[in-house]
Amino acid sequence: MGDNCKDILNKCSRCGGCQAHCPLYSETGRESFVARGKIELLENLQSGNLDWNDSLAEIFSTCLLCGSCTENCPNGVRADKLIMSARKDLVTARGLPIIKRNIFQHLLKYNGRLNKAGRLLSVYQKSGLQKLMRASGILNMLPLDLGKKESLLPQIVSKSFRENLPGLNKLSNPRFKVAYFTGCVTNLVKPQVGYSLLKVLGANNVEVVIPEQFCCGIPAIASGDIETGRFLAEENIKQFVNLEVDYVIMDCATCLSTWLKYPELFANKEAFDLAKKVIDINRFLVEILDIKIFSKELGIKVTYHDPCHLKRTPSGRSSPRELLKRLSPSYEFEEMEVSDRCCGSAGSFNLTHYDLSQNVAQHKVKAILKSQANVVASSCPSCIMQLEHSLKKKNLDTPVKHTIELVADCHQ
Numbered sequence: 221m222g223d224n225c226k227d228i229l230n231k232c233s234r235c236g237g238c239q240a241h242c243p244l245y246s247e248t249g250r251e252s253f254v255a256r257g258k259i260e261l262l263e264n265l266q267s268g269n270l271d272w273n274d275s276l277a278e279i280f281s282t283c284l285l286c287g288s289c290t291e292n293c294p295n296g297v298r299a300d301k302l303i304m305s306a307r308k309d310l311v312t313a314r315g316l317p318i319i320k321r322n323i324f325q326h327l328l329k330y331n332g333r334l335n336k337a338g339r340l341l342s343v344y345q346k347s348g349l350q351k352l353m354r355a356s357g358i359l360n361m362l363p364l365d366l367g368k369k370e371s372l373l374p375q376i377v378s379k380s381f382r383e384n385l386p387g388l389n390k391l392s393n394p395r396f397k398v399a400y401f402t403g404c405v406t407n408l409v410k411p412q413v414g415y416s417l418l419k420v421l422g423a424n425n426v427e428v429v430i431p432e433q434f435c436c437g438i439p440a441i442a443s444g445d446i447e448t449g450r451f452l453a454e455e456n457i458k459q460f461v462n463l464e465v466d467y468v469i470m471d472c473a474t475c476l477s478t479w480l481k482y483p484e485l486f487a488n489k490e491a492f493d494l495a496k497k498v499i500d501i502n503r504f505l506v507e508i509l510d511i512k513i514f515s516k517e518l519g520i521k522v523t524y525h526d527p528c529h530l531k532r533t534p535s536g537r538s539s540p541r542e543l544l545k546r547l548s549p550s551y552e553f554e555e556m557e558v559s560d561r562c563c564g565s566a567g568s569f570n571l572t573h574y575d576l577s578q579n580v581a582q583h584k585v586k587a588i589l590k591s592q593a594n595v596v597a598s599s600c601p602s603c604i605m606q607l608e609h610s611l612k613k614k615n616l617d618t619p620v621k622h623t624i625e626l627v628a629d630c631h632q
């Protein structure tokens with residue numbers, strides 16, 4: 221742990237204020253899951269009173285990194301940063317679990333392998349094998365709750381968005397030229413988000429380029445595998461740095477927040493220059509394009525879930541709402557209760573801690589039901605998948621869509 225983190229540790233006064241804001245503490249009541257409890261353990265690890273063991277590894281992996289404790293701490297303690305740093309120390313001390321090591325170091329670093337894995341999963345789903353496995357009950361007999369985890373598997377496309385790209389038009393006099401970082405979920409699971417984005421930007425005279433690109437790195441970084449995270453960040457910087465574009469557009473809140481942290485991984489000019497160009501699609505449409513939407517009257521009630529990684533970026537709360545309001549009268553925006561509470565997805569947290577993650581998500585399900593919305597919008601493909609799964613578990617078929625899909629619906 222660096223000096224910087226030691227300074228953060230020393231700022232904690234043990235007031236316990238973070239308990240009221242931690243979604244995991246609210247589910248479990250366990251002090252070790254909240255920021256104060258983890259800080260106590262970190263101090264003991266620091267001073268040598270404790271050594272890393274299985275139980276501590278589990279405690280430090282049990283965090284959504286939602287940042288709610290950090291946002292509400294009266295002393296400005298960056299607990300999320302401490303927890304990330306602890307995960308890095310854990311990997312140094314004990315190495316990565318074998319599944320994560322294989323995924324991060326042998327899959328994420330290679331787009332070809334990632335696409336192949338996507339195709340295999342797509343065959344598993346489309347050939348009827350998935351249906352058979354689910355109906356046979358075999359999945360429920362597997363260890364480590366693999367049956368439940370398999371139920372989270374979204375429909376994977378047989379050809380990724382970037383492999384299946386329509387020709388991108390070079391415009392003669394575009395208002396802006398942008399590069400699009402598609403993120404893995406849009407690329408492999410939700411290509412409709414990408415097509416919607418291209419449709420809306422094309423209709424508004426914005427030229428789009430989509431260079432070769434890699435996972436943003438967050439699955440590895442959040443698991444303490446900083447080396448792989450740095451490798452992926454460096455590859456992305458190389459691909460984007462020489463493009464002559466005004467902005468780098470993101471449709472994924474998590475990718476956006478990761479790109480904004482690239483300068484922390486690489487304190488070089490390229491990383492800083494790119495971080496200045498990175499912008500969320502909602503903000504781009506509202507603040508840069510000032511988009512006007514002439515929608516027809518349908519009056520669909522829409523509510524909005526705030527992704528944790530978007531709401532703390534500039535205009536991260538206001539621009540998606542402003543965009544949704546501009547969709548009236550086609551869509552009528554209705555705020556939901558606890559709109560900015562974490563949905564429990566947190567990258568792979570819903571896989572590693574399925575039951576706890578679903579308990580966290582049920583607060584959103586209740587709020588969605590109470591809002592009586594016909595459709596839920598969000599701005600992070602991972603949150604969208606989590607909400608879809610949690611609603612389905614309750615036999616609810618309320619669609620969950622990216623804001624850009626709704627905007628595209630209003631562009632004929």
Ligand code: SF4
Nearest residue numbers: 232233235236238293
């Ligand atoms: S992390 Fe912040 S809110 Fe939590 S106990 Fe420490 S000072 Fe209080």
Ligand code: SF4
Nearest residue numbers: 242283284286287289
């Ligand atoms: S980041 Fe979120 S889940 Fe983790 S300790 Fe803080 S409030 Fe709890």
